[in-house]
Amino acid sequence: MAQCTDPVITSTSGPGSICVGEIATLSVTHDGQEVKWYDAATGGNEIGMGSPFTTPTLTSDASYWAEAINYGSATVNSARSAPAGNGQYSIDNSGCGLVINVTQNFTLNSFEVYHDGAAGSTTVELRDGSGAVVDSHTFNVPAGSGTTPHVIPVDFDLQANETYWIIQTIDFKMVRELGNSLPNNYYPLSIDNVGSITSAILNGNPGSQNYYYFYNWEITTETECYSSRVEEAIIVTDPAMPVGNNSQTFESGETLADLDVTGQNLQWYSDSDGTTPLPDTTELVDGTTYYVSQTTDGCESELLDIIVTETLGVSDSSLQNLSIFPTTVENTIYIENNYLISTVEVYNILGKKFIQKEINASKTSEDVSQLSSGIYLVKISTDGGSKTLKIIKK
Secondary structure (H helix, E strand, C coil), X not given: CCCCCCCCEEEEECCCEEECCCCCEEEEEECCCEEEEECCCCCCCEEEECCCEXXXXXXXXXXXXXXXXXXXXXXXXXXXXXXXXXXXXXXCCCCEEEEEEECCCEEEEEEEEEEEECCEEEEEEEEECCCCEEEEEEEEECCEEEEEEEEEEEEEEECCCEEEEEEECCCCCEEEECHHXXXXXXXXXXXXXXXXXXXXXXXXXXXXCCEEXXXXXXXXXXXXXXXXXXXXXXXXXXXXXXXXXXXXXXXXXXXXXXXXXXXXXCEEECCCCCCCEECCCCECCCCCEEEEXXXXXXXXXXXXXXXXXXXXXXXXXXXCCCEEECCEECCEEEEEEEEEEEEEEEEECCCCEEEEEEEEEEEEEEECCCCCCEEEEEEEEECCEEEEEEEEEC
């Protein structure tokens, strides 16, 4: 009898911790043929196979348990071992056999028959529950007196959760036993925990309590051997957003670093998706919304949005009536003020200067057609101070 051996898991590995919304890749070292992953130390649900194993996206701490498996087979003898008692005698009826209910896959390698008569041959069919032929085997048997078993190899494969008939289809004289000679409540007769014989078949009709023809079955069953389950835990870090008011004021010349925000390793962005980072030296622009995250344990938080409003001091009164148009532009911007404008500078949101121009007038225009599409900051200065406004270049 061949059996499998219990495999052993020697180690598991994983990231230990990840950021919220990420996946984890887990590995296991084992001496089995296969490994499965479960969501519980015992029982539970199988959620994956193999090594490495990738988890789904995680939003909270989680544990996964690895179990290694070896597969093997066992060959045993089962069913009724031999005719016995007073009810045995030989008949040559075709259409007789046994009904089998299968709970686990197995192969019926062979069985024994007790032939009574001259040498000859007959056919045995394996049929499914509807009567359709699944397999068949024609075999020759030497002359006998009904007392000597003859081994008949058939190699019928029977699948779990199915009902089968094993039935003789050609008249051939073999030993069978009457039901009244068998022990009380003989059926169902267990087949080594892989199924049972539930009744006999007489003249093509199931339900008979007799036992027909097929003794001492040799069957091969599939076996599985398991390791102990080993846990791999994952800590999911979900940092809070930094703390700050969503609406803040600033004075001309102040930068992102001057905003009142509490957090670790702050990172600023110009967009709500966090795709365009800004240095904290970026000068603030009136009416602009900025976005900031904090990073703890290597994980970045969601973004806090802050809209800023410039407050003008006494020295900035020269900029109170400043205007710029259009704010979404293709070629030219126009700037007007009640006081003389000394300089105009144009930067991108990362602080790179593209234009610097001396003005000394209260009205001016600037050609921006050479600029690439995007967001730009226009810094307008007077003798009394400066103010930065935002434009969008088409």
